Amino acid sequence: MATAVETLGKLERRITISFPLTDVRTEVEKRLKVQARTAKAPGFRPGKVPLKMVAAQYGYQIESEVLNDKVGRAFNDAANENNLRVAGFPNIVPKEEAAEGQLAFDATFEVYPEVAIGDLTAVEIETVQADVSEAEIDKTIDILRKQRVHFHTKGEAGEHGDGGEPIAANGDRVTVDFVGAIDGVEFPGGKAEGYAFVLGEGRMLPEFEAATLGLKVGESKTFPLSFPEDYHGKDVAGKTASFTITLQKLEWAHLPEVDAEFAKSLGVADGDLAKMREDIKVNLQREVAGRVKARNKEAVMDALIKVAELEVPKTLIAQDSERLAEMTRQDMAQRGMNVKDVPFPAELFADKAERRVRLGLILSQLVGDNNLQATPEQVKAQIEDFAQSYEDPREVLKYYYSDRRRLGEIEALVLEENVVTYVLGLSKVTSKAVAFDELMGSNAQA
Incomplete structure (x- = not known):
């Protein structure tokens, strides 16, 4: 049984859950009997251990499992009955006072907010564009020479x-x-x-x-x-x-001379210098396109944050802060750094987490309201675009399609691009040219 939902704040809610103690005891006894069928103890054949000994060994664990199951089920039922969209996980604690023969728990939690997105046609967004000139190709060749x-x-x-x-x-x-x-x-x-x-x-x-x-x-x-x-x-x-x-x-x-041997060292089999320059240009254009896309996406995300009104659940910020801290730890460890005793306080990542969660809620609202979900065709096209820069594109396709999580990452990327296209199509867009060096030195955060 659950009480009516109490409103504690803009997003914070509380439900009191209670059920008869006898229900717990009955379920515990039932599970103990099941456990007894395979329980082992010195001096007894498997399945012949006295129930009291089984209870002494497994009773606490089974009782905890029963309570978790009953409280979790009761909370989910109450949330569904009240049409609550629970954000994160509830904080469930035993209630100090409970009716005789009852167990009671207070579940405090947050709900997802209402997201109000303002008039996108009034939003002003400045996008960037950049070109690859012969000078950029020359600079790149100089860098490649210095590397060799x-x-x-x-x-x-x-x-x-x-x-x-x-x-x-x-x-x-x-x-x-x-x-x-x-x-x-x-x-x-x-x-x-x-x-x-x-x-x-x-x-x-x-x-x-x-x-x-x-x-x-x-x-x-x-x-x-x-x-x-x-x-x-x-x-x-x-x-x-x-x-x-x-x-x-x-x-x-x-520095090596820019000759046929140099071109061959860059993978141009016949040493053709014109083909080498064309290959460099194509790679630079791909890199520029990626940087431009990232910069423009960031401009759209900044605009959405300004035009959208919502409360961000603290629970989700805390969870994402923990996730970012762990990702940072793993990344540093993979780079060979000793991070065993290095603290990674989650609060250091709170601002970034808050932005990520806020954007996630805004994008979810836009996608749902405007049917901007990633289509299978878009996902495949994105993977094929990634695959162009690899020796065996088929292996890239296999890599993504063989793992649902990896495929989900591509779907999320396409979804973001759909939102960017949608917002740019409605808003007042101005475009400015940026220098190649400025663009390549930027680090847009998607």
């Missing part, structure tokens, strides 16, 4: 030349020994032998790189180095050390 750089001893003649005068300059790879001391005392991490880095890449502090510039192999230099106040090494942060470096090895960087 190889080093030669500077000053020694070789197939590609000698690299010029054997003096350390920006772009050279240097190998050094160094030792640092503060007030004449060496400190942990301040000493190394055979340490290699490329000058000009900013891996080392500016004073360190400046001192290395101009050295020849075998030469040493002593110089002061001031560690920043926010330096990651807390023991030396904000302090000034005296360093001595010795250049042990000096190499110059040789």
